[in-house]
Amino acid sequence: MKPIFFTIDNKLPVKVIPDTQMHQDGHPVLTYNYNVYFDSAKNNPAVLLSKDEPTDNITDPDYMGAISFEKPGHLFTYTPGEHRILSRNEIEEIIERLTEYRNTPDKWATGNLEQ
DSSP, X not given: OXXXXXXXXXXXXXXXXXXXXXXXXXXXXXXXXXXEEEOTTSSOXXXXXXXXXXXXXXXXXXXXXXEEEEETTTEEXXXXXXXXXXXXXXXXHHHHHHHHHHTOGGGTTTOBOOO
């Protein structure tokens, strides 16, 4: 899966990187963990963090935390980053946008959720 780009209501540009890119029988398998960044590169997919860097040690100043879908549609976990903590409203909006992404496979190719 590609990085996911969108802007939330408070004009915060967001880049979300799915934790893993797995395939089963040639079909994409949705991950349950997403790393959330301030999109300082403004939707530039070439500016990515190495997939090998563990999420609990990320020191990137654009890193805003991780969201895990424990039970999609019912239970989510947010682990804040070191430099910026998302508000409850920001977390809820990001979860809504990720749920839209997860439920709309035709958006998986572009990773762009702008409306």
